[in-house]
Amino acid sequence: MRLVERFASGLDAPICLTWELTYACNLACVHCLSSSGRRDPDELTTDECRAVIDELEAMQVFYVNIGGGEPTMRSDFWDLVGYATSHHVGVKFSTNGSRITPAVARTLAASDYVDVQISLDGATPEVNDAVRGAGSFETATRAMQHLASAGVTGFKLSVVTTRQNVDQLDAFKATAEKYGAQLRLTRLRPSGRGARVWQELRPTPEQQRTLYDWLLARGGDVLTGDSFFHLSGYGEALPGLNLCGAGRVVCLIDPVGDVYACPFAIHDQFLAGNLRHGGGFSGVWREAPLFTELRRPQSGGACSSCGHYDACRGGCMAAKFFTGLPLDGPDPECVLGRGDDALAGRVGSVPSPSPDHSRRPRPVAVAMAPARTVRPCDNGPLAGTALGDNGDRAPIAVR
Amino acid sequence: MPPPTPPLDAPPFDGSLPWKMNSQVSLRPESFGALAYHFGTRRLSFLKSPRLVTVVEGLAGAPSADEACLRAGVTEEEHVSFRRALAALAASGMIVERTVP
Numbered sequence: 278m279r280l281v282e283r284f285a286s287g288l289d290a291p292i293c294l295t296w297e298l299t300y301a302c303n304l305a306c307v308h309c310l311s312s313s314g315r316r317d318p319d320e321l322t323t324d325e326c327r328a329v330i331d332e333l334e335a336m337q338v339f340y341v342n343i344g345g346g347e348p349t350m351r352s353d354f355w356d357l358v359g360y361a362t363s364h365h366v367g368v369k370f371s372t373n374g375s376r377i378t379p380a381v382a383r384t385l386a387a388s389d390y391v392d393v394q395i396s397l398d399g400a401t402p403e404v405n406d407a408v409r410g411a412g413s414f415e416t417a418t419r420a421m422q423h424l425a426s427a428g429v430t431g432f433k434l435s436v437v438t439t440r441q442n443v444d445q446l447d448a449f450k451a452t453a454e455k456y457g458a459q460l461r462l463t464r465l466r467p468s469g470r471g472a473r474v475w476q477e478l479r480p481t482p483e484q485q486r487t488l489y490d491w492l493l494a495r496g497g498d499v500l501t502g503d504s505f506f507h508l509s510g511y512g513e514a515l516p517g518l519n520l521c522g523a524g525r526v527v528c529l530i531d532p533v534g535d536v537y538a539c540p541f542a543i544h545d546q547f548l549a550g551n552l553r554h555g556g557g558f559s560g561v562w563r564e565a566p567l568f569t570e571l572r573r574p575q576s577g578g579a580c581s582s583c584g585h586y587d588a589c590r591g592g593c594m595a596a597k598f599f600t601g602l603p604l605d606g607p608d609p610e611c612v613l614g615r616g617d618d619a620l621a622g623r624v625g626s627v628p629s630p631s632p633d634h635s636r637r638p639r640p641v642a643v644a645m646a647p648a649r650t651v652r653p654c655d656n657g658p659l660a661g662t663a664l665g666d667n668g669d670r671a672p673i674a675v676r
Numbered sequence: 677m678p679p680p681t682p683p684l685d686a687p688p689f690d691g692s693l694p695w696k697m698n699s700q701v702s703l704r705p706e707s708f709g710a711l712a713y714h715f716g717t718r719r720l721s722f723l724k725s726p727r728l729v730t731v732v733e734g735l736a737g738a739p740s741a742d743e744a745c746l747r748a749g750v751t752e753e754e755h756v757s758f759r760r761a762l763a764a765l766a767a768s769g770m771i772v773e774r775t776v777p
Binding site (some may be wrong): 280283288289290292339340365367369383389390392 | 700702704706707708709713715716718721724758
């Protein structure tokens with residue numbers, strides 16, 4: 278069995294796990310995957326979080342991607358980070374940078390087991406703040422300055438690729454280099470509040486091609502969280518597994534202990550269970566019927582006769598679901614344009630995101646540009662990848 | 677924090693020397709072999725054969741990497757591919773040369 282097939286049939290423990298610690302956030306990004314804003318009163322307690330970490334240690338989950346919401350808003354955030362690292366669970370956390378003070382940066386510089394990811398969605402304040410809110414560019418920039426001054430190198434600058442910022446790829450790369458960071462690009466997904474702005478913010482087909490070429494030219498130098506495997510239909514596969522890892526090698530724990538198949542699929546349809554219901558996290562991971570189903574061989578459905586299916590594997594499950602497309606059909610951003618055909622021909626309604634912790638009144642999408650319709654495993658005994666990425670990043674063969 | 681990528685100027689792998697797994701590396705057994713995670717570089721590698729896992733685990737107790745391969749039952753024909761795998765692990769800092777006291 279090829280390694281990719283092993284992964285598709287699931288492992289005893291996730292390779293990469295995203296854990297959103299809180300739905301509380303001091304920003305209100307228009308494309309928030311988790312519709313964050315207000316803390317949920319039922320969020321896991323400190324003791325419950327520690328019990329999760331104990332389980333992750335026992336399952337040998339090497340590291341966890343902590344996000345939210347803004348995870349640093351939890352008063353026990355640093356305690357939990359310390360607890361995880363002292364229990365051999367490395368931490369990478371995503372932040373808008375608002376709590377990365379010079380003192381915090383100095384602490385981070387002293388730890389090998391904590392990695393930081395600063396979110397920024399524009400290389401200029403205009404482009405960034407239109408999506409992430411007024412002042413957020415300056416906040417993120419100040420955080421990067423603090424990290425660099427403290428001697429933290431190799432932290433991640435994480436960018437969601439949009440129609441408005443795809444022309445800034447070189448500028449993002451330069452920004453990352455300026456602060457000794459590594460650039461990470463991910464795909465805009467129509468999940469959470471992102472569903473409402475997806476049509477306005479998603480890159481055009483021409484931009485997708487530019488992005489693919491740009492990524493291909495940079496190889497493993499730019500991290501992607503294996504986000505763009507739906508673009509591999511253009512030709513050569515991008516570095517990564519080119520596999521949807523949902524419920525197979527990745528999953529999400531949300532702030533109230535719900536376990537979802539992936540961080541982009543916070544919806545009842547992809548809810549595998551709750552770790553409070555007896556079996557803990559490992560019980561959900563190993564026994565949830567949803568995960569068992571996802572680990573069965575999948576049909577390519579409408580895509581199975583397509584010559585590119587082996588490259589793109591039909592794309593992203595969450596992107597299809599939240600645009601109202603069948604899960605066994607083309608990705609809405611299929612490089613052959615089949616997604617557009619499917620979007621034009623879809624019947625029924627688009628599922629609404631659930632749950633929603635947006636602050637009221639809900640943030641409104643700011644004025645944007647007008648909407649336009651629009652093999653990793655060789656035979657050698659070793660393969661590898663640069664992790665420290667969002668978990669779902671996958672292996673490249675070392676040849 | 678350390679830089680995210682291993683040095684590209686790592687010296688060529690010498691299987692006649694003693695090696696060991698880096699103390700910053702953790703192995704997780706899997707049906708196909710093992711996952712190896714380097715906490716310093718945050719790199720994950722997939723050891724795609726149980727015997728490669730045996731070799732890597734046996735490095736510290738063997739006088740040389742070549743000997744660790746022999747002990748794990750690696751045949752002469754297979755030796756080249758195992759050496760290549762060990763060289764890749766060495767280049768990414770997963771295994772390091774051991775200084776014999």
